[in-house]
Amino acid sequence: MSESVFLSGDENWWRQAVVYQVYPRSFKDSNGDGLGDIKGITSKVDYLSELGVDAIWLSPFYPSALADGGYDVADYRDVDPKLGNLAEFDEMIAAYHAKGIRVFADIVPNHSSDLHVWFQEALKAEPGSAARDRYIFRDGKGENGELPPNNWPSHFGPTGWTRTTNPDGTPGQWYLHLFAPEQPDFNWDNEEVIEDFKKTLRFWSDRGVDGFRIDVAHAMKKDMSEPYPDIKSYDMENIPLDGSHHLFDRDDVMEIYKGWREIFNSYNPPRVAVAEAWVPAERRTRYASPETLGQAFNFDLLSAPWSAKKFKKTIEFNLELSEKSGSSSTWVLSNHDVIRHATRYGLPKKTNFEKWVMTDGTSPELDREKGQTRARAATMLLLALPGSTYLYQGEELGLFEVADLPGQVLQDPMWLRDGMTRKGRDGCRVPLPWEKTGSSFGFGSGSAHLPQPAWFAGHSVEFEEAQEDSTLKLYRAALKLRKELLTDETLEFVPSKRKVVHFVRPNGWHNITNFGKKPVALPAGTVRLTSAPLVDGKLPGNATAWITT
Template identity: 50%
Template sequence: MSANTPSPWWRTAVIYQIYIRSFADGNGDGIGDIAGIRSRLPYLAALGVDAIWITPWYVSPMADGGYDVADFRAIAPEFGTLAEAEQMIEEAHEHGLRVILDIVPNHTSDQHPWFREALASEPGSPARARYWFRPGRGPDGAFPPNDWRSVFGGPAWTRVRDEEGVPEEWYLHLFAPEQPDLNWENPEVRAEFEDILRFWFDRGVDGFRIDVAHGLVKHPALPDIGWDKEELLAESEIADHPHWDRDGVHEIYRAWRKVADSYADTPQGPRIFVAEAWVRTEANRLAHYLRPDELHTAFNFDLLRCPWDAEKFRATIDHNLRMLADVGAPTTWVLSNHDVIRHVTRYGRPAGREHEPAGTTPCDVALGVRRARAAALLMLGLPGSAYIYQGEELGLPEVEDLPVEALQDPIWRRSGGTRRGRDGCRVPLPWTGESPALGFGAAPPWLPQPAEWKTLSVEAQTGDDTSMLELYRSAISLRRSWPGLAEQPLTWYDEVPDGVLAFDRGDGFRCVVNFTDRPVPLPPHTEVALASGPLEGDARDQLPGNTAVWLRLT
């Protein structure tokens, strides 16, 4: 790429994640939908983001919030129709927003036609070869084929019965039993998903987020892992894991990249991918997914998991920038998503303890908000792209006191009620202060919203210069307009006290983040361009604790 060639949009984009069930309800049934997204496109355009990522909107029994797909080419009736989806894509483009969909290649729903055909077929049949069916171990095959565990709790195998009710083979599901794993050694599976990509690319979709990108390929012998820990969706301690991050996934993604690049001559240009890949940091495994002939980007979960500590943040940033520079890929930063506790709540707990299960330690929400505001400026000031999870721009905390009867995440059921799951970060957004759903829709929402969220609504925060929403709007606008603040490298500025990070980029840009609880002097600057909170001192030359600032140097 020459110095005069514009950088591809995805290398520096700010992308907004829409959890469709909880974003906006357009038809008044209490569930978010495509009509709701269409009604809020002006909001997203005004926020200043470059693209939206929409969680699965396909036909699904909703055993796992749509990540159990029964038909990858059709829209779930509760979300709308294919015609509405095509119209939304067109309208998003008219607002200057690109559209990224979720694709779930590791598994299907147990209601997918392929799996229903497999259940009706004999062991060893071509229909069963699309999945992982195996005989059990022990007398009469009464025990699972191996010791693998489901991410959602319990064994990763379920036994099926024949038409007479006699137990026979077992099938693999690394998630819920309603989500049987596909066998990616099967050429039919590979051809089917390449066709699904083309189906949506032909309808104007700009890219895909790949769910469980590191999980598609399994060791063909299905060996035991040798421990009884739950196989959580996170970085594994095992170097040669039999079902996570196996080298065979890269052949799949090289084929997918060819599909995406085949659209290079269309008006939209090449389509792109972002991977959800939980891999070993110290082994630099993430870079393998982002080689020039594979995927474009992958989420950086190291920043999300990092405790509120200056040295740890710096080490995480350094490692990831260095690792991905080796393959010429941008880093993709993220602070929250639909699978983790919202970072306002994580940061409201003592440093180093942010990732405890919900409710384990009391949360100082005010502290969490201050740190979240600072983290937003830090993330948006870094090189690469950034993802914003719906509601983080409003400063929403985790809802940790949802009534038990409201919980719907399969983790709650599969863990026997010991893990509350992810519903607390999926509560529908507050748009106004109005009842019954704070502007989300005309009916009570599928998960109850805290009454106090009316003060955090879009309506309440719009125009309030001190609000989280206006901070995000200002930061995204400045990020886009600052001369030279695109892919310029980061240089650390070390003339700062312990517990403070400062880095320079581009044309006179400096970001300073105070991770401590005490004020520190601001380094030399020409102008304060943006601060995450009020500055202190008679000359406003003191940066308070848990605060960040963008400085203009020239």
């Protein structure tokens, strides 16, 4: 392993950090094979340094058959050879640390790949064996065990159970997978599983990884006692608030995270973690506790409409939660699992996004100008809030969702497993455009693993570098100014018009966002940055201004 530059400094660096999510396979391809890779990420360290982010978060880069975009992990302590190797990973860490940028890794603890050595061993082992106890195997129902143990579904439909075939070719037991069949769930009552993940956390921390994003953090621990409850949906409203659900948000998962916290705190500065926990907001603070993971994603704005009332209410609520947990809030508008926010804000209210994608983005019609304008305003608002902001690759270019990907190129397991009724998430995972021309707009020397639309040329880094009012330059300016203005983690809302959100930070940093259509007067002070040009000194509709007093 090469000597990494281990970053020291304030142990609370993460509380108001800006973290940039890298989806490795779609970021930058260094060798022309159509897949982004570790060397490609290293090659863009100057770009991300100039952008002004504090950390990058890498979506899974582990060996994987890509049954679910890399979230089917075959080896938790290695790099997928299609993306690079550990030596190249060490070089990447050193390059980003040299620029003062920290690195998060994505940990996928609920399930492994079916190609994981443990699962392959389990398939060859006898029912009741130690190998099978690392996962969740059960006998089937029916006269010959031909029916699944219960009716639990998969997130990728229609069933969460798959039957195995014994070494002699006869039908065997069933195993649980809350996601794809290629993603068997671990048994988190098994001590070997618990200890192996501790080993994984130390492995990457020792290589210089500064933090971890915990995938499906609300799952893992399960109550597999019979009789099994009838579960037809995993919608959040079906999860009780007392930690008693058989599969999700169980109180006993916190014991796992307390063990992880001991590992995190053994480093200086302590390693950081953020939970992807799709749980009722009242339960989110448990994941963000200093005794557990320390921070949890706030996804509330991912589903919020463009509304001053909704944004203000969401901000107030999440700041209250952060105060209760002792953590800082996390703000996010886009990630690898949702429609890009420039698209969401350009579609009519109450649009069903899944149905819209199934029309190849033609009905209803997307208002690109409105979506772009609102997205710029929303990002500036987020960056002014107390807490940390998570950006998703390409949003700094104002990228829209690629909704017209043809069925034959789709990679998301939702597409086939749901009978081709949902296109899934590939539209936000299309490789980035770095140049105005080329077979993949500078992503690589050849084609990309997902086709890019022609309009990517006008959103490429090369194109936006030459435009004074580009979204890229707005992001750079906002992130630079944010570092200058950063202050205590509090704000005060200023009484304002119904369609305006106006708050001020302790040092006189005002954020004014106009959610309406008519221009509004700005308060006295120095205008430091706006998401759109002022109109006769007033802030136009769908725009944000930062003012200092």
